Each structure stands twice: as structure tokens, then as C-alpha cells.
Amino acid sequence: MGKSDNKNIEKKSNEESYENKNKVPVTDKPGKLTQEEMDEIDNSSQSKVMLIASLAKKLGLGLGSDLSQVEYPSAFIAPYSTLNFFTTNFSNNFNILLRANKIENEIDRLLEVFKYSTTVHIIPEDCMKVPLNAVVGETQCSNFHTQDLNDPNNIIKDNYYISEQVSEVPPNVATCVYNKKEGVKALFNHESKIVFQITNVKSPTTGKKCVRFEKLNEEYDIEFPVLHSRFMRGFVEYCGEGHVKSNKSKPYITTNFLAKPLIGGHYNSYEAKVYNGVDSKPIFKINGQWDGDSKITDCKTNETKPFFKKGSNVSNYTPDILNTDSTNVWKSIIQSVAEGKSINLAREKSKIIDYQKTLDWKPSQFFLNDQIGAWEPNLFQE
Structure with a gap:
């Protein structure tokens, strides 16, 4: 048995010891720390790790406690x-979708959407730290340039992203990456716990x-895995099942x-199966690491490539700094x-949040589209 194996067993033992020694009553609503605490x-x-144990006890955390607030x-x-x-992060490989928009074959187009996903x-x-909770109405938006994957010498410049905190309880961030000229958009509503x-x-x-590809009148639904912060082992990973499915x-x-x-x-391994929608068995299998290399195997020929x-x-970002931009909201901290x-940080964060609440901000860049049950940018409102 090598040194790395011994370390992993030691980490498992530490996890079990931590779990046994720091049991607390199960509660959905954590308490609140005083400034002295x-x-x-x-x-x-x-x-x-020991500070987390102390934090858990002081807050009365138990299995399933929601830490969002x-x-x-x-x-x-x-x-x-x-x-x-x-x-x-959502815009770095947006050109994959711009290429997919011009692919006629349904399976090939699906594979491109999956790559982007x-x-x-x-x-x-740092898996031990959480970012500053965005306030309702806080935004980030930018124009960005990206390489044309069909013509490496061509740079596509009319791409944009916009993100806004549309709800505080529960926390919900709406983000859209789009190119109106090409009729391509990626829409993400993240209501999280x-x-x-x-x-x-x-x-x-x-x-x-x-x-969504407007010219094809086709929309792909994407289900994400769950983010796990394994602070006892010192890393973060995604786990669980998901899918990419077309409405057409x-x-x-x-x-x-x-x-x-x-x-x-x-780390960051995944497996995927591609179905033609007719047969019960997959036609392709994909495996690898989502942050690195992956391979695809033809289930009929067993050929792998x-x-x-x-x-x-992305070659260039040009941020559009609104009054509601994160850099303005958290300026003193940043x-x-x-x-x-x-x-x-805790005191400065508290001061800023208290001040922002007096402004009574509301979502200004997104509207709730009741027809699809999602927040969309105002620019797509008819």
C-alpha cells in the first residue's frame, strides 16, 4: 500500500471521528452567531476543519441544515x-453553441450542446470559503469576443452575457449568454441551497x-449534477445524474x-450515454473528466476516439458596468x-448588506416569463 492510500484511509478515519464527535441536533434553520463568536x-x-466543527456547534447545525442565509x-x-x-464560466466556450447552430444532423448537434454543458x-x-451573497438586483454583464470554430481566422464579436440576482430567499441567480444575430442563447436559472x-x-x-436555437426552433433542457464541497478531504466535486434533451x-x-x-x-470524472431516441440501448458512450479530456466509443463498432x-x-471581455454591478455593490471590500x-470581511459585508436593503432594489434586467416558468432578460421580452 502506497503513501497516498495511507493518506486516504487516514482522511476517512478523520471524517468518521469528526462525524462521531461533533454530532448536533438536526435542524433546518441554523442559529446566528454574535459578533463576539x-x-x-x-x-x-x-x-x-476544527473551526467548522466550532461553527457547526455554535449554529446548531444538523444533517440537512440550510446554510444559504x-x-x-x-x-x-x-x-x-x-x-x-x-x-x-458560462461564456468561455459559447462558440461551441454557435457552431452547433449550423449543424443539421440531430445527433451531431446534440453532442455539441453536451460538450458545452x-x-x-x-x-x-477554496472549498472552505463562500463568496459574498449577491443582493437582489445586483448584476454583471459584458460583451465578449470568441473564435469562430468553423473559421479560426474569424472572431465573432456580438456575443453578450448578463447575470442578475433575482431573488434573495431562496437565492436565485438568472444568467443568459446570447448572440441575438445568430439566434443562440443559453439560459440558466440557479435557485440554490x-x-x-x-x-x-x-x-x-x-x-x-x-x-435555445431560434432559427431551428429547438430547445435543449439540461439537468446539472450536484456540487459537493468535501471540506474534510480538501476538494470540491460534482456528483449525480443529469441529461441533455431536445424538445424537438x-x-x-x-x-x-x-x-x-x-x-x-x-477527480471530476463522468460517464454519458447517447441514445437515438428509438432503441433502448445507447449508440455511443462517453467517459473522461469534464475539466480535461474525454473519449467517445461507438457501441456498434467499439471504436474509441x-x-x-x-x-x-474568449479573446476579449468588455464589461458594461451598471450602477448595480457587483464591482459597485462590493467596492469597499474588493x-x-x-x-x-x-x-x-464579515463586518464590512454586514454593513454593505444593511445599506443595500435600504435601496429596495428589484430585478431590473430580467423578467419572470410565466409561460416557461423562468427568468429571462428583458431584451427577449416581446
Whole structure:
């Protein structure tokens, strides 16, 4: 048995020890820390794992507790807005959809949409920290340029994204990446929870997630896996089943994002099966790592070849800084951190949120489309 195996067994033992020693009553609604309790945690020299144990006890956390509205000490706050998760990451490979828009074959087009869907998953830099909760009406939007995958010498410039916090309780972020000229848009509504699981935290999301090709009058529904922050093991991963399905054509794809085993295995692995919509058996199988290389196998011939390698194809971002932009909302925190100043993130965050609530903001860039049960950008409102 190698050193890495010993470490994994040790981590499992630590998880079991943590879970047994730090059991707390099951509660859906966590308590609230006093400023003194926050300062005590921030000034502690204990490890982050032990601080989480202390935090859990003070808040009265139990299996299934919702952490979405918890006020965290500075030690657990990342100095950027939650909207950062829903902007550039969704646009980095948007040109895959622009290429798919010109593909006539239903299966080939489906495969391109699936490729794009694997590029939008987000891994936080630090699994022990949560970003600043965006306030209702907070926005991020930008124009961006991307390479034409059908003509590498051509740069497609009229692409845009817009993201807005449309609800505070429950937290809901609406994001749209689009090219109106080409009639292509990717729409994501992320109504999320942060659920305490004793040795990890999971973040399931609900809400419409789709890709639409206006010229083809076709829409693909995308179901995402669940984000798990495994703080005891020091990493974040996506796990669970999903799919990509068209409202017009029969072919569809089912997905299974795999948890990293304690011993061996790979990070960010997934398996997918492609069906023609007629036969019960898949016609292709895809496997690999969504943040790296993946391969596709023809189930009839058993031939395997490279499928996709994730990259970034955006060459230029030109942000449209509205008054409601994240950089304005959280300006004092973002500036202080950028300048290396020592500040109490929790206190500054609380001050900003209290001030923002006096402004009584409402969603200004998105409207609730009752026909599809989702938030869409105003520019698509007829």
C-alpha cells in the first residue's frame, strides 16, 4: 500500500471521528452567531476543519441544515460576489453553441450542446470559503469576443452575457449568454441551497437550464449534477445524474458524474450515454473528466476516439458596468482586498448588506416569463 492510500484511509478515519464527535441536533434553520463568536473564530489558531466543527456547534447545525442565509465569520468568506460563478464560466466556450447552430444532423448537434454543458461547471478556488451573497438586483454583464470554430481566422464579436440576482430567499441567480444575430442563447436559472451534510456541504440547484436555437426552433433542457464541497478531504466535486434533451428531436444524452473514491480514481470524472431516441440501448458512450479530456466509443463498432478537451475560447471581455454591478455593490471590500488592506470581511459585508436593503432594489434586467416558468432578460421580452 502506497503513501497516498495511507493518506486516504487516514482522511476517512478523520471524517468518521469528526462525524462521531461533533454530532448536533438536526435542524433546518441554523442559529446566528454574535459578533463576539465571529471574532473568536476569526482569531482562533485552530485548523479550518476544527473551526467548522466550532461553527457547526455554535449554529446548531444538523444533517440537512440550510446554510444559504448564514452569516459567516471572515475566515469563511471569499472576497467576490456569487455572480462571479455565473458569468465568464458560462461564456468561455459559447462558440461551441454557435457552431452547433449550423449543424443539421440531430445527433451531431446534440453532442455539441453536451460538450458545452460540461464546460459550465464551476469549482471554487477554496472549498472552505463562500463568496459574498449577491443582493437582489445586483448584476454583471459584458460583451465578449470568441473564435469562430468553423473559421479560426474569424472572431465573432456580438456575443453578450448578463447575470442578475433575482431573488434573495431562496437565492436565485438568472444568467443568459446570447448572440441575438445568430439566434443562440443559453439560459440558466440557479435557485440554490447550501445543505450541511456533517462531513461535506452540497449545493443542489433547481430552475430552468436550457440552450435555445431560434432559427431551428429547438430547445435543449439540461439537468446539472450536484456540487459537493468535501471540506474534510480538501476538494470540491460534482456528483449525480443529469441529461441533455431536445424538445424537438428524439436523440438524448444521460450523464452520471462520479464521486472521487477514497482510494484511487480520478477527480471530476463522468460517464454519458447517447441514445437515438428509438432503441433502448445507447449508440455511443462517453467517459473522461469534464475539466480535461474525454473519449467517445461507438457501441456498434467499439471504436474509441477523442471527444472533447475543455479550453477557453474568449479573446476579449468588455464589461458594461451598471450602477448595480457587483464591482459597485462590493467596492469597499474588493478594493481593500486588492490593495492588501486588512479588513474584517464579515463586518464590512454586514454593513454593505444593511445599506443595500435600504435601496429596495428589484430585478431590473430580467423578467419572470410565466409561460416557461423562468427568468429571462428583458431584451427577449416581446
